[in-house]
Amino acid sequence: MTSERLTLKIADRFEEPGNILRLRLTRADGAPLRPFDAGAHLDLRLKDGAIDLWRQYSLCSDPAETGFYEIGVLLDPKTRGGSAAVHRLARPDVAFEVEGPRNHFPLAEEADRTVLFGGGIGITPMLAMARRLHALGRDFVLHYCTRSEGVTAFRDMIAAAPWADRVVFHFDDQPAAQRLDLARDLPKPAAGTHLYVCGPQGFMDWVISAAEAAGHAPANVHREYFSADVDTSGAGFEVEARRSGITVTVGPEDTIAKALARAGVKVEVKCEEGVCGTCVTDVLEGKPDHRDKFLTDDEREEGTMICACCSRSCGAKLVLDV
Numbered sequence: 001m002t003s004e005r006l007t008l009k010i011a012d013r014f015e016e017p018g019n020i021l022r023l024r025l026t027r028a029d030g031a032p033l034r035p036f037d038a039g040a041h042l043d044l045r046l047k048d049g050a051i052d053l054w055r056q057y058s059l060c061s062d063p064a065e066t067g068f069y070e071i072g073v074l075l076d077p078k079t080r081g082g083s084a085a086v087h088r089l090a091r092p093d094v095a096f097e098v099e100g101p102r103n104h105f106p107l108a109e110e111a112d113r114t115v116l117f118g119g120g121i122g123i124t125p126m127l128a129m130a131r132r133l134h135a136l137g138r139d140f141v142l143h144y145c146t147r148s149e150g151v152t153a154f155r156d157m158i159a160a161a162p163w164a165d166r167v168v169f170h171f172d173d174q175p176a177a178q179r180l181d182l183a184r185d186l187p188k189p190a191a192g193t194h195l196y197v198c199g200p201q202g203f204m205d206w207v208i209s210a211a212e213a214a215g216h217a218p219a220n221v222h223r224e225y226f227s228a229d230v231d232t233s234g235a236g237f238e239v240e241a242r243r244s245g246i247t248v249t250v251g252p253e254d255t256i257a258k259a260l261a262r263a264g265v266k267v268e269v270k271c272e273e274g275v276c277g278t279c280v281t282d283v284l285e286g287k288p289d290h291r292d293k294f295l296t297d298d299e300r301e302e303g304t305m306i307c308a309c310c311s312r313s314c315g316a317k318l319v320l321d322v
């Protein structure tokens with residue numbers, strides 16, 4: 001699906017439990033919105049004083065809805081400014097510059113069986129997927145994991161949904177039988193069974209490694225990281241921007257994108273932590289040291305692309321097609 005830049009305004013704002021804001025956005029010009037594919041996200045530009053950031057938020061509304069889009073935004077205590085800016089700025093009628101919808105987490109709609117795992121704010125793309133799977137009449141279950149019932153967002157929305165009986169809640173502060181138990185809750189591997197995982201990094205790593213150890217094909221275990229702890233440190237190396245005819249040095253605490261920007265070569269970045277794919281750049285020579293969570297295992301193996309916001313070089317030099 002192609003994406004476009006547009007201006008959306010806040011039509012409504014709902015305070016959900018767990019410091020989560022559910023925002024309803026409509027077109028500022030009142031025109032209908034494009035339907036989107038389940039799993040898609042919006043890029044929101046957050047501009048306020050010294051802040052000028054782009055951040056990605058999964059759409060949780062019905063993919064077929066053209067009157068509004070909805071996103072959920074957790075006020076992250078480790079925020080780098082993005083989520084705090086949304087909570088502060090997003091008031092009714094305030095307009096935001098937006099790109100999308102864009103989908104890096106597509107749903108295999110023909111699957112025989114789909115099992116969705118949403119941890120905390122990672123529930124948002126799962127809500128759109130549940131709506132779509134229900135509309136298609138597919139077999140699915142949604143496991144929704146949070147720290148406790150009191151901080152569980154979207155409960156009213158889920159309770160009112162016609163697919164509410166497909167949702168299994170798991171709260172970390174409850175007895176073991178109520179918590180997510182992967183030995184019990186992972187389905188048996190099968191070619192037509194697809195799993196989707198989104199949530200905090202530890203939750204995702206736990207579910208993905210258990211699924212793969214249980215024999216699920218990596219191609220059937222779909223994942224979307226909404227943030228990641230990326231280690232961008234390491235020895236310095238050179239990057240040649242071949243089309244620009246410039247070579248820069250990337251220092252130990254530096255990134256390729258920043259080093260190139262200082263030399264006047266622009267690589268667009270948004271999340272700056274290896275999850276959104278905006279900065280993906282073609283590699284012409286050299287071996288990337290991948291630090292992102294965006295590229296697939298096959299793409300890493302091929303070594304022909306790199307996330308310039310966080311990844312580094314295995315050798316002394318990389319040549320990029322910029």
Ligand code: FES
Nearest residue numbers: 270274276277309
């Ligand atoms: S800017 Fe998002 S992956 Fe690099």
